Amino acid sequence: MAEGSTGPYVARFGFVPMTALALLFAPAAVCGGIALDPGRDLPEALFLWLWKLLLIVLFGGGALWLLLAALSRRVALRVDRDGVTLATPSFLRWWGNRADIAVPWRDIAAVVLFYQYVRWPARILYLGLQLHPSASAPAGAARAGSFEHWSLERFLPHVPVEASSVSRQVNGWRLDRRRLVAAVRTYAPDVPVIELDEQGSPRDLRLAYPEI
Incomplete structure (x- = not known):
């Protein structure tokens, strides 16, 4: 394809x-x-x-x-028949020995977009993955009890930590929502793509980008 x-x-x-x-x-x-x-x-x-x-x-x-x-020109995001891969920025790979996040479709309950609201109007976009309760945390995800995990709970209170801990900033690359929805619809039609607002209310992006 x-x-x-x-x-x-x-x-x-x-x-x-x-x-x-x-x-x-x-x-x-x-x-x-x-x-x-x-x-x-x-x-x-x-x-x-x-x-x-x-x-x-x-x-x-x-x-x-x-x-x-x-x-x-490294791959920052890949959505294909195997699942979703979120790249770790190079400096974290070198300094923090952080792996890329790669999750198969069988473990993904939802693809989640959300913002970290720093100070109006500044905001940082994230792409995260909500996993099924039975799925194990992938390599590269923030571990429970770590400083990173605590920071996500502290600075992203409107986002379930189960999703924010399996996420990456959209920083240094551009996210095309329409193509993201189309790819998820192609390979995992039962997996929703949602966007959370500042209060944590979800919006189903499949309705915003209907299949053509």
């Missing part, structure tokens, strides 16, 4: 608008951090040195990761 709206859906890391904005803004932020004068007063100097380091690492490192991810 050809890759397309009725076949496997593959999304790759690339130069999406957020990547372009980060690459434009990051050099200015890093230069600003380098040029920041820490002064001579010890408490103030220590704070400003930490601020300089934060600017350089956060913006410089983040922009570098986005650039390398875009150039790699």
Whole structure:
């Protein structure tokens, strides 16, 4: 079956608008951090040195990761006859030894889209998988009792942790909802694709993108 709206859906890391904005803004932020004068007063100097380091690492490192991810053209998401694969960002694979998430259809109860609402109007899109109660947590998922698991419960209170713990940010790549729904409908027609709002209320995306 050809890759397309009725076949496997593959999304790759690339130069999406957020990547372009980060690459434009990051050099200015890093230069600003380098040029920041820490002064001579010890408490103030220590704070400003930490601020300089934060600017350089956060913006410089983040922009570098986005650039390398875009150039790699690695698969970020794959939906095919075997199931759903969510890629782990490269820096987490190298630093945290995190595996990609790969789940067969027999273990998937629902494909779930949701946002982390940082501060209006900023929000971060996630794609997660709700597993059947009998399914085992896949490699790469946040483990119960871990700091990551606690963070998901804390910062995504409107999302069941069973879904957020088996998820990845849509960061450095673009999600096509229509193609996602079409691929899930092709390979697992009984699996719903839902999107949660800020209150955790679900919307069935199969109704938003009916079969043509």
